[in-house]
Amino acid sequence: MKxxxxxxxxxxxxxxxxxxxxxxxxxxxxxxxxxxxxxxRVILILSIVVFAFLIEYEKQLLKHIYGDYSYIYFIIGAFMSSIYMNFAPLIFRKDQ
Incomplete structure (x- = not known):
C-alpha cells in the first residue's frame, strides 16, 4: 500500500x-x-549534471537520515524527472 x-x-x-x-x-x-x-550547450549540460549530482546526493542524505524513503524524496525525484524529460531532448538535438 505504501x-x-x-x-x-x-x-x-x-x-x-x-x-x-x-x-x-x-x-x-x-x-x-x-x-x-x-x-x-556544453555549459548547460555541465550545469544540469552538477545540479543533478547535488540533488541526488541530497536524496541519499535524506534516505540516510530517515532510514527509508520519505515524501520529500519522491517530490525531489519528480522535480528532477521533469527537468530531465524536458531539457535532455533539447540539449542533444541536432542543430538545423
Missing amino acids: FIIFFIIFCVFYSIFDWIIKKTDIHNKLLNKPRMKKHM
Missing part, C-alpha cells in the same frame, strides 16, 4: 512540475536564442 501512495505522490508532483516547465516555456527560451554561443 508503494501505491508513493507512486501517486510522484505522479502528481511530476505532472505539476512538468506543467510549470511547459507553461513557462523556459527550456525553449534558454536554448532557442539566436545569439546562442558555441559553448552554451
